[in-house]
Every structure is written in C-alpha cells, then in structure tokens.
Amino acid sequence: MKRTVSTRSDLDDSEEASRSSTSASKRWSGAAIYKTKFQESWIKKWPFVQPVKTNIHQFYCTTCSKNISCGHQGEADIVRHSSSEQHKSNAKSLRANTKLNFQPITRAEVKVTNLLVQHNVPLAVTDHLSPLFREIFTDSKIAKGYASAPPHFKATLVDTMRCSPFSVAIDGSNDNGLEKMNPLTVRFFDEGSGLVVTNLLDMCLTTGKAESIFTKMNEVFTNNGVSWDHCIGAGVDNTSVNLGVRNSIRTRVLQKNPNTYFMGCPCHIVHNTALKASSKFAELTKFDVEDLLVDNYFYFDKSTERKNGLAEFCTFCDSQYKEETNNRFQRLRQLYTNPMTEVYLYFYQACLQPFVHLNTLLQRNDPIIGIVANQLIKFLKTLLGKFVCVRSIKEADHLTTVSYTTRENQLDDNALHIGFSTRSLLRKLLDEGDISPQQVNNFYRAVRNFYEEATSYSIANLPLHDEVLECAKFVTFDARETALFSQVEFFVQRYPNLLPFTSPSEMTLLSEEFTSFQLLDREDVPKKVWESAVITMDNETNICQHRMDLIWAYLGSVKSLDGTFLYGRLAKVAQLVLVIPHSNAEEERVFSLITKNKTSFRPSLMLDGTLSSIIQVKLANPEPCFKYEPTKEVIKTAKKATMTYNRAHTSGASQSESM
Incomplete structure (x- = not known):
C-alpha cells in the first residue's frame, strides 16, 4: 500500500481551513436575530395575530392572550407558535365554547352610565351596581354580565363641524385658581332631529387673557381638523377681553374668518340697564334694594328663632319656605320703619317687568334670532311709553332719536307709569299724613331718573341697528x-x-x-x-x-x-x-351643570377629563335618561374602551404584585 506523507506546510493549510470553517458555522447559526418587524399583511393570513404598539418586533396572539417575538424569522415565528401544543390547546378550547353576545350587556352599561351622568349620582356608586344587579335580577343574563362603560359623543360633533356651519360660545369662570374654565360650546343644526342643538367641545383651561383663550380655542380647532371658515358666529359676553377693539378674542377670530358674527350678550346688557337705572333711582331716594336683601339675609341666617318665625309667616301666606336662600340683607330696622320703603318696592315690582320679560326671552334655548330685533325695539318703545308723551314718540324718525330728556316731552307726575298699586299706596300714605308732599315729589323725580337712565343705556348698548338681526x-x-x-x-x-x-x-x-x-x-x-x-x-x-x-x-x-x-x-x-347665537345664556347653563356635577360627593373630577366628558354627555342627550338609546357604534366603542381600561389596569396590577 502506498503511503501518503504530509508536509509541514500542508498541515498549516489544513488547520487554517478548519478554523475558518468553524467560525463561519458559528456566524450563521440558527440563534441569529434579524429584527423582523410586524407586517399588517400577516393579519389576513393569521387572524389570531395583532400588532403590539409598544414593540414592532412582537405580535399579540389573541388565542393565547400574550405577546410573542417575531424578530427572529418573522412568518416562521408565527408558524412555529401556531404549531405549539399550548396554542393548539387554547384554540380547541375557544372552538368548544359558545360565543357570547355582549351587545345587550354593553347597551345596559351605557344606559345606566347615562343615568348616573344625567342625575349627578356619585361615580363611586358604580362599584356596587354590578353585584347589586346580579343579586336582584338573578335570572337575567344581562345583569350577570353588567359592568360600567362610558359613552362618547365628541367624534360626532367634530364630524358635523367639519362639513356644516356652526357657531361657538365661550365664557370664563369666576374662580380665582391658576387656570380658569372657558367651556367652548358649539351650536349647530342637527339634521337627524331637526333641532338647533348645543354641545360641549372642550373645557379650554387657560388664564383669563384674550391671547391665551384664543390660542386654546385655535388649538382645539386644529387638533380636531376643524376650519374657522365654517364658524358663522360667536357668542360672548360684553367684556373688553371678548369684544375689545384691539387685542381681544373678537379681533383674533375675525383674522381667521372676517364673516364671523359677534353681537355680545343682550341678556347682560338688559341686566346692566336695570342696574344703572336703579343706581340713579337710589341717588335721590337713598334706597338700595340690594342693601335690603343683604340685611334680610344676615338677620335670618344666624337665628333659628327668626327662621321659625319666617317659616310660620310663609305658611300663613300660603307660600313655601326655603331654608337656604341666596338673598342677603342689612340694616332692616331703618328701612322697614320708613313708609316709603313699601312704595319703592311696589315701584320696582311694576317697572322691572319689561326687563324680566326681555331677559327671560333672550335666555330661551331654542333659536329666536328672527325675533330679537323686534323684541329689542319693543323693549325700548315700552321704556319710552312709561314717561314720554305719545306725540313725541310718534314724531321722531326713529325711537333712538326721541328727545326723552326734555321735560316738555315727558308725562306729568300723575301720568307716569309707576304701577296701580304703587300710586294707590302713595295716595293713601299722603292722605294719612305718613309722608310729606316733598317726599312724593322726590319720588317722582327719582322715577324720571330711573327711566331716563334706562333709556340712555339701552340706546347706547343694545344692538338696535344690527344688520344681521334685521x-x-x-x-x-x-x-x-x-x-x-x-x-x-x-x-x-x-x-x-x-x-x-x-x-x-x-x-x-x-x-x-x-x-x-x-x-x-x-x-x-x-x-x-x-x-x-x-x-x-x-x-x-x-x-x-x-x-x-x-x-x-x-x-x-x-x-x-x-x-x-x-x-x-x-x-x-x-x-x-x-x-347664529342670540345671547350667551348657553354658557351660563354650562356653568350651572358644572356646579351640579362637581359637588362635595365628586370633588376631584378633572376639569379637562371626567367633568368635561360628563358635560358633553349631558348636552348631547337632553331627553330623559330612560329614553336614551345608544347606537351600535356607541355600544361597540364603549365595550372597546372598557376592555382597554381593564387590560391596562390588570397588567399594571400584575406588575406591582411581581415587584
């Protein structure tokens, strides 16, 4: 047999080749990781896989309810997992179970949640609703599966704002915190119900400056993809922050849309008109009705005996006694011993009726923009008719040009409109000698001051020549x-x-x-x-x-x-x-809702979170809670939100336990 002899150089070459072969096999072993990303196309091929938002190199198996890496070999990782014994066992168990219909259960959850919101029930009650329903309705499958779920209406509102005309209203809260609530409400025509409705878009927590308020409004519009071109009007009160000539919300909104209509709030103007007129009346009479209210409040507030006496008096007068009253009173004795006090009160009862009527009308929730112009003219005509001759009113080209301050154009004292009861009492007191003729003359001068000031302020501030209203x-x-x-x-x-x-x-x-x-x-x-x-x-x-x-x-x-x-x-x-808004009363109703919801039972509601959502639900559902019927989309969204919440809190709890 022929013997083969290896030289030294041959041995060196062989060892080098062996080392290179070994390193290559280690470099391309199956343990390598390629950082494969999740592909959306895998969902169609394997319906049980879902993406993991926090890790693009993993997939979520709905059958096994856990995250699995796909960064090694991608599709091969899915195939390997689907072939595992655990996955096969879980899939077999799911096929054997009957699929539950959660829609009736979720519908019940949404309706009960709406009940809690509409009636200001403390949210902690929900912790006991589920076991209570299961205990009471033992034969109900819906009650057995009940758990709370919150509805959401903001998406529908935003969709409407993107394609339809709307108006906005905003008003600042009177709190003294670092941030004020400036609820931004939207008014639009709902084609489904045929009604003009108002919904809350955002709570707009800002400071009280015009720049910060508008910046927040614009941010809300931008984040929701809403154009200012669809905003046809804005309801605000009459402060300089809102309607100032420079550096106001109005000037900034008009830069976005020059056709947005601003009127201010006539309700506030009517209130201020009565306030200014009353101040003029008090200059001569020294009678301030607000001081009287303050006096009465403090007199009864701190005494149980006096409260009982007031309750007996209310029973005698067949009226209801209210333990808690907002009226405050001071200096009672001097006012009630003056016989003219009753005359003044009778006069206020008579002269304030036009103010109350117009203010109540302007606070209506339904759209009355078509009658506002006529009602403002009617109010001014009523004021003039109280103390100005009819001839002078008719001869004027317009009500705003009537010479109402000229004494010759005014009615005589015995013809001034002060109310029938007021005049009867005035004559009675004068005849009995309880008051002097000088007091009577002073009263009539004060009445003229009242009506003159009310007319002057109304002409100067009410939108009597507004083209939009006309x-x-x-x-x-x-x-x-x-x-x-x-x-x-x-x-x-x-x-x-x-x-x-x-x-x-x-x-x-x-x-x-x-x-x-x-x-x-x-x-x-x-x-x-x-x-x-x-x-x-x-x-x-x-x-x-x-x-x-x-x-x-x-x-x-x-x-x-x-x-x-x-x-x-x-x-x-x-x-x-x-x-188009006819007043800013809707914002005041929103603040009323906030007061009723952020109570001592619910003091920690987040202004831009839970509280804002509650107000949105209330404004979007004005009908009684038992008539509310959630749509399929709302039911589906509510169930999804509940599952997301439960999953997040379950995982958080398990992590804390492991720690």
Whole structure:
C-alpha cells in the first residue's frame, strides 16, 4: 500500500481551513436575530395575530392572550407558535365554547352610565351596581354580565363641524385658581332631529387673557381638523377681553374668518340697564334694594328663632319656605320703619317687568334670532311709553332719536307709569299724613331718573341697528309676508362658501322659493309639525310659541311631484341663520351643570377629563335618561374602551404584585 506523507506546510493549510470553517458555522447559526418587524399583511393570513404598539418586533396572539417575538424569522415565528401544543390547546378550547353576545350587556352599561351622568349620582356608586344587579335580577343574563362603560359623543360633533356651519360660545369662570374654565360650546343644526342643538367641545383651561383663550380655542380647532371658515358666529359676553377693539378674542377670530358674527350678550346688557337705572333711582331716594336683601339675609341666617318665625309667616301666606336662600340683607330696622320703603318696592315690582320679560326671552334655548330685533325695539318703545308723551314718540324718525330728556316731552307726575298699586299706596300714605308732599315729589323725580337712565343705556348698548338681526327676520314663519328677499340675499353674500347660491341662475331659483314661501298659509304646515314645535303656551290667551328650527326642518323636506325639494335652497339659508347665537345664556347653563356635577360627593373630577366628558354627555342627550338609546357604534366603542381600561389596569396590577 502506498503511503501518503504530509508536509509541514500542508498541515498549516489544513488547520487554517478548519478554523475558518468553524467560525463561519458559528456566524450563521440558527440563534441569529434579524429584527423582523410586524407586517399588517400577516393579519389576513393569521387572524389570531395583532400588532403590539409598544414593540414592532412582537405580535399579540389573541388565542393565547400574550405577546410573542417575531424578530427572529418573522412568518416562521408565527408558524412555529401556531404549531405549539399550548396554542393548539387554547384554540380547541375557544372552538368548544359558545360565543357570547355582549351587545345587550354593553347597551345596559351605557344606559345606566347615562343615568348616573344625567342625575349627578356619585361615580363611586358604580362599584356596587354590578353585584347589586346580579343579586336582584338573578335570572337575567344581562345583569350577570353588567359592568360600567362610558359613552362618547365628541367624534360626532367634530364630524358635523367639519362639513356644516356652526357657531361657538365661550365664557370664563369666576374662580380665582391658576387656570380658569372657558367651556367652548358649539351650536349647530342637527339634521337627524331637526333641532338647533348645543354641545360641549372642550373645557379650554387657560388664564383669563384674550391671547391665551384664543390660542386654546385655535388649538382645539386644529387638533380636531376643524376650519374657522365654517364658524358663522360667536357668542360672548360684553367684556373688553371678548369684544375689545384691539387685542381681544373678537379681533383674533375675525383674522381667521372676517364673516364671523359677534353681537355680545343682550341678556347682560338688559341686566346692566336695570342696574344703572336703579343706581340713579337710589341717588335721590337713598334706597338700595340690594342693601335690603343683604340685611334680610344676615338677620335670618344666624337665628333659628327668626327662621321659625319666617317659616310660620310663609305658611300663613300660603307660600313655601326655603331654608337656604341666596338673598342677603342689612340694616332692616331703618328701612322697614320708613313708609316709603313699601312704595319703592311696589315701584320696582311694576317697572322691572319689561326687563324680566326681555331677559327671560333672550335666555330661551331654542333659536329666536328672527325675533330679537323686534323684541329689542319693543323693549325700548315700552321704556319710552312709561314717561314720554305719545306725540313725541310718534314724531321722531326713529325711537333712538326721541328727545326723552326734555321735560316738555315727558308725562306729568300723575301720568307716569309707576304701577296701580304703587300710586294707590302713595295716595293713601299722603292722605294719612305718613309722608310729606316733598317726599312724593322726590319720588317722582327719582322715577324720571330711573327711566331716563334706562333709556340712555339701552340706546347706547343694545344692538338696535344690527344688520344681521334685521335680515334674520325672514326665518320667522309669521313674518313671511313682510319679509324681503334682500334679507335672504344678505346671508348668501355674507357666507358664499357655505351657501353656494351666488350665481344668477341659483339666485333666481332661490328667489322663486322665497316667493313660494311667502304665499304659504299656516295650514300648509301639518298640525303635527306645529304641535311638535310648541315651546310654551299661555293658557289664558291660547298663544303658542314655536321652535322655528323644526318648522324649517319640515319645509326643507317638502318635495314637489317631480321629486325636487320645494324649499331646498331657502331652507339651507334659514338653517344657517338659526345657528347664529342670540345671547350667551348657553354658557351660563354650562356653568350651572358644572356646579351640579362637581359637588362635595365628586370633588376631584378633572376639569379637562371626567367633568368635561360628563358635560358633553349631558348636552348631547337632553331627553330623559330612560329614553336614551345608544347606537351600535356607541355600544361597540364603549365595550372597546372598557376592555382597554381593564387590560391596562390588570397588567399594571400584575406588575406591582411581581415587584
């Protein structure tokens, strides 16, 4: 046999080749990690996999309820896991179980949550609702699966703002914290219900400066993808922060949309008118009705015996005694021993009626923009009629040009409107010698001061020459015959992007619809529509007040025989006009809701969290809680939110236990 001899160099080459082969095998071993990322296409191929938001190199197995790495070999990792005994066992168990229908359970959860929100029930009650329902309704499958779930309405509001005209309202809270609540509410026409509704968009926690408030408003709009072009009006009160000529919310909003309408709040103006007039009245009489209220409060507040006496007096007068009152009183003895005090109170009872009537009207929740102009003129005419001769009022070109301060144009003392009871009491006290003629003359001078100051302040501050209010009259059904097409045209020209009827052909069709609207009779609108639109009814006069939004919702749905809408264009214009705010009373209602919800039972509600969500739910659901029916989308979202919350808190609890 032939022997093979290896040289030294051959051995060296062999060892080097062996070492290189060994290092290569180690470098490409199966333990390598390639950092494979999760692919969305895997979900279609393997329905049980879901992405993990916190780690792109993992997938979540819904069958096994755990995260698994896919960073090694990607799809091969999924195949390897699906072939494991644990996964097969879990999948077999799921197939054997009957699928539960959670929709009725979640529906019950949403409805009960709405009940808690609507009636200001402490949220801690929910901890006992689930076991209580299961104990009471032992045969109910829904009760057995009950657990709380919160609804959410903000997404629907934002979608509406993106495609429809709306107005906003904002007002600052009067607290003294580092941040003020500036609830931003949105007013829009809801096509589903045919109503103009108001919902809360954001709580807007800022300081009280105009710059910070507008910055927060603009931030909310930007984050939700809402354009200022759709904002047709803004409801604010009359402070310089809101309506100042420079550096105000108004100036900043108009930079975004020059056509946004600002009127201020006539409710505040009417209140301030009465306040200014009362101050003038007190200059001569030395009688301040607010001091009287302060005196009475402190007199009764600290004495149980006096409270009992007041309760007995209320029982004698067949009126209800309220233990907690907001009226504050001071210096009672001097006021009640003065016989003129009763005269002053009778006068206030008579003269404040026009103020109360107008203020109550302007606080209505339904859209009344079409009657505001006439009501303001009526209020001014009523004030002038109290102390000015009818001849002087008629001779003036306009109510604002009446020479009401001239003594010759005013009524005599015995003709001044002070109220029948006031005049009777005044004569009685004078005849019995309880008061002097000088006191009577001084009283009449004070009355003239009251009416003059009220008229002066009203003319200077009320929007008596507002073009928007004048043109909005056409939306009132009973004013259709005296309305002008130029009023409709005004809004088309002001908001061309939202009302695309500026072309000659469209304007002609709009004019024809307007003429057809003017020719309508009241009977052309079905009786059931009028009945559904009733707001209030005076039983003595049988006079009804109706919501114009429901009337225009019906007119916008009327079709001709060929299937076209008879008032389609005109209804769009009217519905836009009805969205314009007529006061800022809605913001005050929001603060009232906040007070009722952030109580001593719920003192720690986050202003921009839970409290904001509660107010959103309340404004979005004005009907009674037992009539609320959540949509399928709300039920689905509520269940998903509950599962996410439970999963997060379960994982957090398990981590704390392991630590």
